[in-house]
Amino acid sequence: xxxxxxxNLADGRELLYFDDAGTAPxxxxxxxxxxELPGRGEPGELRFDALSGDWVAVAAHRQGRTHLPPxxxxxxxxxxxxxxxEIPAPDYDVVVFENRFPSLGPALGGVPDxxxxxxxxxxxxxxxxxxxxxKHTGSFSELGETRARTxxxxxxxxxxxxxxxxxxxxxxxxxxxxxxIGVTLHxxxxxxYAYPYVTPRAAVLGSAARKYxxxxxxxxxxxxxxxxxxxxxxxxxxxxxxxxxAYVPFSARWPLEVHLVPHRRVPDLAALTGGERDELAHVYLxxxxxxDALYPTPTPYISAWHQAPLDSLLRPAGHLHLQLTxxxxxxxxxxxxxxxEAAMGAFINxxxxxxxxxxxxxxxxxxxxxxxxxxx
Numbered sequence: 001x002x003x004x005x006x007x008n009l010a011d012g013r014e015l016l017y018f019d020d021a022g023t024a025p026x027x028x029x030x031x032x033x034x035x036e037l038p039g040r041g042e043p044g045e046l047r048f049d050a051l052s053g054d055w056v057a058v059a060a061h062r063q064g065r066t067h068l069p070p071x072x073x074x075x076x077x078x079x080x081x082x083x084x085x086e087i088p089a090p091d092y093d094v095v096v097f098e099n100r101f102p103s104l105g106p107a108l109g110g111v112p113d114x115x116x117x118x119x120x121x122x123x124x125x126x127x128x129x130x131x132x133x134x135k136h137t138g139s140f141s142e143l144g145e146t147r148a149r150t151x152x153x154x155x156x157x158x159x160x161x162x163x164x165x166x167x168x169x170x171x172x173x174x175x176x177x178x179x180x181i182g183v184t185l186h187x188x189x190x191x192x193y194a195y196p197y198v199t200p201r202a203a204v205l206g207s208a209a210r211k212y213x214x215x216x217x218x219x220x221x222x223x224x225x226x227x228x229x230x231x232x233x234x235x236x237x238x239x240x241x242x243x244x245x246a247y248v249p250f251s252a253r254w255p256l257e258v259h260l261v262p263h264r265r266v267p268d269l270a271a272l273t274g275g276e277r278d279e280l281a282h283v284y285l286x287x288x289x290x291x292d293a294l295y296p297t298p299t300p301y302i303s304a305w306h307q308a309p310l311d312s313l314l315r316p317a318g319h320l321h322l323q324l325t326x327x328x329x330x331x332x333x334x335x336x337x338x339x340x341e342a343a344m345g346a347f348i349n350x351x352x353x354x355x356x357x358x359x360x361x362x363x364x365x366x367x368x369x370x371x372x373x374x375x376x
Contacts, residue, residue, distance in 0.1 A: 007031040013098035030089035065101035102127035126194040141288035148281040178300025206314035213317035223319035253347035255329035260322040267308035293363040
């Protein structure tokens, strides 16, 4: 079993070590942050956009956050005498900690569902960083299955814990990979946002899911029905397992887009069984490696885990799924969101979903050099 150890950084932020199964107990010294840090500031603002009904985070304090530091100054590498980092231990497997420059939080609370123009409230919520490995270079796709399984355990544990916090309406684990996506750290890592509202995209998906669920008298979900249709058609399927299957959606928006869906209806990662989590470690790595096998250089992507919102109306119809997308449309070309997409939300895809699925089926997943640490 993954071992979880909690501690606090010098400014009070929570940090959790998730150690691979079978590793030695963590030393007491790895729990002590010896840095002198200033106290945590107040949260930024959430401003209500009366035109759309959306909340927009205003987080000017993030302008000073770390941006693409050299390896010897990386804030999520293990601590050394020359680099006292965010992670006090000299080595680790997987670490989750509160972001020092959060878009949301550290204060917690609720926000109204709607408000008049000019309304601003504290940016309640929680933003966490998930470091996948102590190694500064590489990517998630280079992890071994043991380490990937530990990351999944971290996502599941944090989903459950964050969902229980006051005011939280949605928990979103994700990874931005590649400079083309806009990452600010080269070190392989992801993030988890816990929002005090249902995000605009989740609200749209949730509304469609709830309508389908109601029309089916609560016996089926929209996500499950789409998976069945794709498996029956077969032309856009990428892989099929015992517990999970992946396909390129019929109406894919992005040049590269794959949806990974559990066969069993579950609202979130925390609800997966041990066997489902084991298979997820395998198939998720397989997908990422297929993305990287398409071109001579690593493929930038956004890995977005869509979990059911913590909303009494939307949650019953929710069905966990991953949306893995990339703006890469050729070896040397990226898709940029211009007028139609950025202003109108009307996507135009430069590839066909069927041809993308065929290419992803054809490429062999690249074997990983195992980006694990060396802790015994």
